[in-house]
Amino acid sequence: MSTPAPVTVIGLGEMGHALATALLDAGHPTTVWNRSAGKDDALVERGAVRAASVEEAVLASPLTVVCLLDYDVVRTLMSPAADALRGRTLVNLTNGTPDQARETEVWATGLGADYLDGGIMAIPSTVATPQAFVLYSGEERHFAAHRETLEALGAATYLGRDVGIASLYDLALLSAMDMMFAGFFHSVAMATSHKEGSATGFTELLVPWLTNMAQVMPAFAADVDADRASGAEPALAQGLDVVLAGTRNMLGATRDAGVRADFFERSVAELEKRIAEGRTAYTGPDAVRALRVDPA
Known part of the structure; x- marks a missing residue:
């Protein structure tokens, strides 16, 4: 059995907190960052690493999962880490529209990052349970590279190359x-x-x-x-x-x-x-x- 890979989670609202908890429970070294202080305290007590900045958080792992209010917030918060994203994978589980997903893929790949978009079919309390599944779309090779890690959040379901289909x-x-x-x-x-x-x-x-x-x-x-x-x-x-x-x-x-x-x-x-x-x-x-x- 492979050693659980490091993961970064950005955005620690109720859903982001649940995602980070699931990754910790699955044994993944997990780095977390949230723009408002205090929401990471319980996660840090459980073993998560608190990053001082978005850039530090991204650099800590080959895979960064973001779950924020909307796609505008994603771009705003992730832009300071633009250089750090190069050569890494960004998985965006923020709720948004297919066109927003496509626009964000163009932005992320322009920075040299691999990009997947997704949709969480669970509420925070059911993340990582048998009832939960998470939709993903984008380049299949990016999904395949991180599927084992993503399975910690819920059954990972790949829908296709069009990055907007998961949002749809x-x-x-x-x-x-x-x-x-x-x-x-x-x-x-x-x-x-x-x-x-x-x-x-x-x-x-x-x-x-x-x-x-x-x-x-x-x-x-x-x-x-x-x-x-x-x-x-x-x-x-x-x-x-x-x-x-x-x-x-x-x-x-x-x-x-x-x-x-x-x-x-x-x-x-x-x-x-x-x-x-x-x-x-x-x-x-x-x-x-x-x-x-x-x-x-």
């Missing part, structure tokens, strides 16, 4: 989570509009229902991919008239419960538009196309 998937996954929670709170608002409604009791029904329905997603995904590849007929389809009738009922019940109904208002309008265009079936490919600004 990260934000797409977060959007699903965000909409799930929005749907949860919407449904709880409806259920608790009844005098005997209980959020706890309702959620005991909601979780197994959503878990069951989530198992349909791979079949929808297969239909979307088949449609993109060859225009094949979807395996899963439902009558648009049936979907519209149910959506109208959800709209009415939402309004009657005194809950905001704008989502269902938009859904009804979209379904009515599709029927007016002569469509008869509700499918995964149609649902995806309807969401695109340019449906081509």
Whole structure:
């Protein structure tokens, strides 16, 4: 078994602190730096080395992991260490957009650094657990060179050469989570509009229902991919008239419960538009196309 490689972590908010902790737990000599004092105290007590500057932190390890507020902060804080980055690898796990990732790769490689962008699919308390995974994109050889170290943070998942794809998937996954929670709170608002409604009791029904329905997603995904590849007929389809009738009922019940109904208002309008265009079936490919600004 190889000796754990040295790593530097820059940015010690809740997530950065969790990343550094995971690396220490995995036996990696870990250097840390944070722009505000005190956030590294617990890590230093556990064996981390406190760097006096960003440059000192970068020079301490062949691999630097940054996790900061946004990409502007990354550039601002890392610029003083520009010379130190040459010949080293920078892994940016800051949340941002695909275009920001591509711009940052150009900046980093212009300094002579190897660059990977990533997205952490975990909350701080689940970093390095079996539930955690981290997305990476960029040059595959950079990922391969440090994969063993990156596995300490969560299952390391390489997505491809386009450095923006990790950010794209990260934000797409977060959007699903965000909409799930929005749907949860919407449904709880409806259920608790009844005098005997209980959020706890309702959620005991909601979780197994959503878990069951989530198992349909791979079949929808297969239909979307088949449609993109060859225009094949979807395996899963439902009558648009049936979907519209149910959506109208959800709209009415939402309004009657005194809950905001704008989502269902938009859904009804979209379904009515599709029927007016002569469509008869509700499918995964149609649902995806309807969401695109340019449906081509």
